[in-house]
Structures are given as C-alpha cells and as structure tokens.
Amino acid sequence: MTITGLNSTGQSTGGNVLPPSQVTADDDLDAELIALGSNGSVTAPAVPDSPAEAEKPQVRRRLITWRDVAAITTFVIAAFMLTAPLWLNLDHELRDDPQDQAFFEWMLAHGARVLTDGAYPFFSDRLNYPDGVNMMANTSVLAVSLPLTPVTLLFGPHVAFNVFLTGALALTGASWYLVLSRRFVTSRAAAWVGALFATFAPSMVSHAGGHPNIVSQFLVPLIIWRTLELRVRGKAVRNGLILAGLLVWQAFINLEILFMTAVGLGVFCAVMAGVRRKDHPGEVLPFLRALGVTAAVTLAALAYPLSVQFFGPQSYQGLAEGVRNFGADLASFSAYSRHSMAGDSATASRLAQNPAEENAFFGWGLIVLFVGLLIWMRRSRAVLALGGIAVLLGAMSLGPRIVFNGSDTGLPGIWAALHYLPVLNAAVPTRWAMAIAPVVAIVLALGCQKAADMMRTQPTARGPVRVAMITAVAMALVPLIPRPLATTPMDPVPDFVTSGAWRAYVDDAHTLVALPLPDSSYPDPLRWTAVTGQDMRIAGAYALLPNENPQNPGDRTAMFAPPWRPTSGLIASIRGGNPVPVITDARREMALADLRFWKAGVVVLTPQTRDIEMLRAMSDLLGFRPTWTGGVWMWDVRNLVDDPDAVLTAGTTF
Numbered sequence: 001m002t003i004t005g006l007n008s009t010g011q012s013t014g015g016n017v018l019p020p021s022q023v024t025a026d027d028d029l030d031a032e033l034i035a036l037g038s039n040g041s042v043t044a045p046a047v048p049d050s051p052a053e054a055e056k057p058q059v060r061r062r063l064i065t066w067r068d069v070a071a072i073t074t075f076v077i078a079a080f081m082l083t084a085p086l087w088l089n090l091d092h093e094l095r096d097d098p099q100d101q102a103f104f105e106w107m108l109a110h111g112a113r114v115l116t117d118g119a120y121p122f123f124s125d126r127l128n129y130p131d132g133v134n135m136m137a138n139t140s141v142l143a144v145s146l147p148l149t150p151v152t153l154l155f156g157p158h159v160a161f162n163v164f165l166t167g168a169l170a171l172t173g174a175s176w177y178l179v180l181s182r183r184f185v186t187s188r189a190a191a192w193v194g195a196l197f198a199t200f201a202p203s204m205v206s207h208a209g210g211h212p213n214i215v216s217q218f219l220v221p222l223i224i225w226r227t228l229e230l231r232v233r234g235k236a237v238r239n240g241l242i243l244a245g246l247l248v249w250q251a252f253i254n255l256e257i258l259f260m261t262a263v264g265l266g267v268f269c270a271v272m273a274g275v276r277r278k279d280h281p282g283e284v285l286p287f288l289r290a291l292g293v294t295a296a297v298t299l300a301a302l303a304y305p306l307s308v309q310f311f312g313p314q315s316y317q318g319l320a321e322g323v324r325n326f327g328a329d330l331a332s333f334s335a336y337s338r339h340s341m342a343g344d345s346a347t348a349s350r351l352a353q354n355p356a357e358e359n360a361f362f363g364w365g366l367i368v369l370f371v372g373l374l375i376w377m378r379r380s381r382a383v384l385a386l387g388g389i390a391v392l393l394g395a396m397s398l399g400p401r402i403v404f405n406g407s408d409t410g411l412p413g414i415w416a417a418l419h420y421l422p423v424l425n426a427a428v429p430t431r432w433a434m435a436i437a438p439v440v441a442i443v444l445a446l447g448c449q450k451a452a453d454m455m456r457t458q459p460t461a462r463g464p465v466r467v468a469m470i471t472a473v474a475m476a477l478v479p480l481i482p483r484p485l486a487t488t489p490m491d492p493v494p495d496f497v498t499s500g501a502w503r504a505y506v507d508d509a510h511t512l513v514a515l516p517l518p519d520s521s522y523p524d525p526l527r528w529t530a531v532t533g534q535d536m537r538i539a540g541a542y543a544l545l546p547n548e549n550p551q552n553p554g555d556r557t558a559m560f561a562p563p564w565r566p567t568s569g570l571i572a573s574i575r576g577g578n579p580v581p582v583i584t585d586a587r588r589e590m591a592l593a594d595l596r597f598w599k600a601g602v603v604v605l606t607p608q609t610r611d612i613e614m615l616r617a618m619s620d621l622l623g624f625r626p627t628w629t630g631g632v633w634m635w636d637v638r639n640l641v642d643d644p645d646a647v648l649t650a651g652t653t654f
Contacts, residue, residue, distance in 0.1 A: 076173075094210050122308045134309065521575075526542060543561075591648060
C-alpha cells in the first residue's frame with residue numbers, strides 16, 4: 001500500500017508522484033491523509049528531487065466506469081434485500097422499533113406540509129396540543145422530508161418511509177465507495193470492502209430497524225474528504241464554503257452523527273498536525289483559514305435554527321440521567337448482533353439496551369483483523385491515529401460505569417466526567433461505538449489496498465497474500481452478514497380517519513384525543529395524523545419534550561412523552577394491566593379539566609389490549625357511552641369542552 005508516495009516502510013515509492021512542475025495546489029492533498037494506489041489513477045512520474053516532493057501526488061480525475069456502476073449497484077441491491085420485508089408487505093411495520101417508524105412517518109408528513117401549506121418548519125402544534133413539539137429539538141429530517149414531498153403526497157408517508165430508509169442505505173454505500181476509491185485507495189475492490197462495512201456494519205443494521213436518520217450517513221465520507229481538503233493552499237474560501245454546505249445539510253438530517261463526525265475528525269486533524277508539524281510546517285495556516293470560513297458560514301446559517309432548538313418553545317436541556325447512563329457493554333464488542341447471521345437474540349438482549357442500540361457487536365474475527373491491520377500498517381502515522389480514535393470512541397461508548405457481560409464492574413468510564421457537560425448531556429453514550437464503524441471501514445480499505453500493492457509488486461507472493469487477505473476478510477465479515485429487517489403486521493389506520501369523518505369534530509378550535517394518548521408504547525395516532533397531511537391535530541405525542549415537574553421547576557431534561565396528566569395517566573395505567581379504579585366526582589372534574597386543556601372535540605378508542613376496560617373507565621368519566629363508527633368507539637365531547645358551565649356527573653354504566 002502506498003500513502004501518497006510513501007510505502008508501508010516509509011520509503012518513497014516513486015510510483016505516485018509527478019515531477020515538481022506538474023504538481024498543482026488542487027492536487028497537493030498530503031501524504032498521511034490521502035492514500036493513492038498506482039492502478040492508472042496517477043501518472044507515472046520522474047524520480048522526485050526530494051522526499052518532500054515525493055509526498056505530493058498528482059491525481060487524475062477518474063470518471064465513473066462500468067466497474068463503479070457495478071459496485072454501486074451492489075449497495076442498492078443489498079439495501080433492498082435488507083428492507084425487503086417492508087416492501088413486500090406494505091401493511092407491516094418494523095417489529096423492533098415501530099414507535100420510531102411512526103414518528104418518522106409523521107416527520108415526513110411535516111416536511112410535505114411545510115412545502116404545500118407553508119407551515120413553520122421548526123415547530124408544530126399538530127402533536128402534543130396545545131404545547132406543541134420543537135422540531136429542531138427532535139429529529140425533523142427536513143433535509144430528507146422536503147425532497148421526498150412528492151413521494152409522500154403521491155404514495156403516503158408509509159411508503160415514503162420505506163424510500164427514506166432504503167435510499168439512505170444505498171446512498172451511504174455509494175458515497176463511501178466513491179470517496180474511498182477516489183481519495184483514499186485506488187483499488188476498487190478495497191474501496192468496495194470498506195464501503196460495504198461502513199454501510200452494513202452491525203450498528204447500521206441495528207439502527208435501520210427504526211432510525212433512518214442515523215443510517216443516512218451519505219454525507220459523512222464527503223465531510224471527511226472536504227475537511228482534509230481544507231489544507232490545500234489558495235482555496236480557503238472555496239473549500240470552506242463547500243464544507244459549510246455539507247455541514248448545514250447534515251445538520252438537517254441528524255446533528256448527532258454530525259457531532260460524532262466532528263469529534264473524530266477534530267482529534268485526527270489535531271494529532272496529524274502535531275506529528276507532521278516539522279515536515280510540513282505550511283499546512284496549519286491554510287487549514288485554519290479555510291476552517292474559519294467554514295465556521296463563519298455554518299454558524300450564520302444555523303444560528304436561528306439552533307436558537308430555536310436550545311431556547312425556543314418546548315426546548316429541553318439534555319436527556320434524562322437514565323438515558324445518559326446507556327453505555328455499551330464491554331463484552332458486546334466481541335459479540336455478534338442479533339441482526340447478524342452469527343448472532344442470537346439471547347446474547348444480544350443481555351448486552352444491549354434494546355435491538356435498535358446494538359452499537360458495538362463487531363465480533364472477535366473483525367477485532368483480530370483490525371488489530372492485525374494496525375500492526376501491519378504501523379509505519380503509517382495516519383493508520384495509528386485512526387486506531388487511537390477507535391479506542392477513544394470505544395472508551396466513550398462505555399458510559400459512566402463500565403459494564404461487562406451485564407454486570408457492573410464498579411469502574412468509572414471516561415464518560416462519567418463528560419455526560420453532565422452541555423451538548424454532551426444530550427448524547428447517548430453507547431452510540432459512540434457506532435462511530436467506530438467508519439474508522440474500521442477506512443482501515444479495512446487501506447489494508448486491502450496494501451495487499452493489492454504487494455500482489456502487484458511482489459509476484460512471487462501474490463498467491464499467499466491473496467489467500468491470506470481473502471480468508472481474513474471473509475472470517476471477519478461473513479459472520480456479520482445482516483439478516484433482513486424483522487417486521488410485523490401493523491394496526492390499520494381506522495376508517496374514521498381515512499374517510500375524513502373526523503373532520504366533523506376536529507377543527508382549528510378542537511383536537512382529537514386518542515385513548516391511550518400516544519407514547520412509545522402506542523404511537524398509532526402519529527400515523528393517523530400523518531395520513532391526513534397533518535390536517536388533524538391531536539393531543540399527546542411520542543417525541544422529546546421537556547420535563548415539567550412541579551416539585552422541581554428547574555428540571556428541563558427531556559422525556560419521551562408529554563408531562564403526566566390525570567386522565568392520560570389513568571388510561572395508561574389501565575392499559576398497562578392495572579385494575580380500573582373507582583370513578584369519583586373528583587376524577588370526573590380532573591377529566592373535564594384535561595379535555596378542556598387539550599381542547600378536545602372527540603375522544604376515540606380503537607380495538608386493542610384492554611380496550612373494554614378503557615372504554616368502561618372513559619364512559620364512567622364522561623357519563624355516557626360512545627358510538628361505534630368507522631372502526632373506533634367515539635365520544636363527542638365538544639359541548640362539554642365549549643360550555644364553561646358544563647360538569648361531568650355519573651351516568652350510564654356498563
């Protein structure tokens with residue numbers, strides 16, 4: 001393997017450089033950051049005049065060839081194979097994380113409403129009325145929902161979600177392949193292996209089960225490339241503007257991925273600047289100038305949206321302490337995810353919080369290969385820096401307390417000193433392990449490139465090197481082959497909603513109240529309002545909302561549901577299996593206050609677990625029985641809500 005003129009021994013290869021007169025500022029992309037092979041992408045040079053000149057590669061623009069098309073096609077096919085159960089069964093939803101699927105379907109509908117109705121993009125009262133939901137403090141994915149508006153309008157948010165998820169995976173694979181093959185390695189096979197792992201790593205497959213915003217990492221390799229490009233002299237404004245555009249784009253897909261990318265890149269650039277300061281003293285100033293342009297433009301573009309996120313209505317201050325303690329189990333790094341061919345649910349359940357957060361699970365085979373590649377390429381400072389970053393990210397992912405095989409070791413992790421800091425208090429520590437996958441992917445690509453170079457330059461070793469590399473990669477990656485996403489039939493949207501019958505009860509002055517109110521265990525009402533184009537406004541929500549604890553008014557940490565109210569708490573308790581309490585006049589008075597707070601026009605209940613118990617309790621509260629219509633039991637409560645003198649009294653019982 002060569003790294004812009006240096007082989008694995010640190011000696012000049014003479015195969016990746018041009019004479020000094022042919023080197024331009026655009027192509028001076030530095031040795032330790034851009035790995036180039038010699039398969040035709042670099043013009044053969046004359047002997048360099050000095051070691052410094054030997055580190056300046058001349059890259060020839062590579063057009064898309066049929067090999068590139070074939071490689072990209074494999075990512076599209078793999079993305080469809082992974083998501084095939086969703087496409088083959090459009091009446092199904094993701095089994096492991098249906099609440100987040102419903103949430104993102106609602107977000108896709110929000111993006112369509114922004115374009116069609118001119119709705120304010122950063123806040124909405126279509127959920128959690130009257131308080132509403134801060135779109136920036138949640139994952140509004142505006143950079144995806146706005147372009148997908150035609151799909152959402154033509155085929156509905158459920159199909160748009162499938163397009164979002166499948167497209168995110170396919171585009172991420174294509175992006176990684178193109179960046180790796182153009183800027184890091186010259187072997188298309190090496191780029192393909194690295195891109196394949198970066199796209200379908202166990203953590204990516206895990207989050208594909210409900211978090212399309214997290215698997216939308218197609219901008220990550222571009223951000224890495226353009227960050228390294230900041231060091232080119234004379235291009236500060238151009239390079240700074242390009243990177244700023246990518247950062248703003250990523251900010252409206254997922255800020256968490258952007259933050260993790262920034263941390264990893266920041267550490268890498270700082271380390272490389274330190275170890276290269278003597279040999280390349282002229283790199284820092286061009287980098288800082290371009291970075292200043294990037295920072296100024298990015299902050300200017302994001303100043304208002306971020307002010308809404310952190311200081312606007314329904315903003316919050318960090319995640320709940322329980323979530324901030326979600327660390328990766330140390331034993332999970334060598335285990336296999338339930339989503340991988342070699343994994344099993346029992347082991348994964350013991351080592352992860354839930355199926356969507358299996359962020360490590362690299363397996364022993366890949367760990368051994370990764371360490372072996374680091375040792376093999378240890379003369380490269382860039383590779384060693386990548387290895388160090390992987391260790392740092394792994395340590396951060398362990399959370400405040402280190403857990404091994406499900407048992408607390410009693411040892412504090414480095415996250416114990418970090419998770420109370422602003423911004424970091426909004427991060428889920430286990431997800432730092434997810435950021436290791438791109439590091440591993442780059443090292444895999446560089447390792448395969450080095451093997452390809454050895455086979456080309458040492459014909460006698462070609463056979464053994466090929467067998468050894470293919471065997472090692474296969475042993476590491478084959479057990480990680482993902483299973484198709486698990487799905488389950490979803491409850492259909494009731495005819496009361498799809499037929500438009502709800503419009504007789506819900507208007508600008510009234511909302512729909514579903515029983516129970518939507519939360520992580522019952523997200524269906526989010527899908528109802530999504531299919532109406534968010535014309536239907538509902539009470540309650542499954543979203544990140546600030547805590548409102550009367551006993552601690554200063555607590556603004558995030559919850560995944562609205563603050564507790566008497567009626568919503570009562571119904572949730574009944575649905576959870578608790579007995580129906582005695583309905584008293586005091587409970588009726590609180591129920592009427594809740595209905596007025598929500599400005600309820602109609603209360604509905606669909607057939608579900610313990611529906612009869614909830615029906616009886618609500619009927620006792622309201623004093624009358626519901627009407628069965630359009631697949632729901634319905635209580636028309638407009639007269640009770642609109643009449644300030646109305647009271648609830650005991651009525652018909654069952």
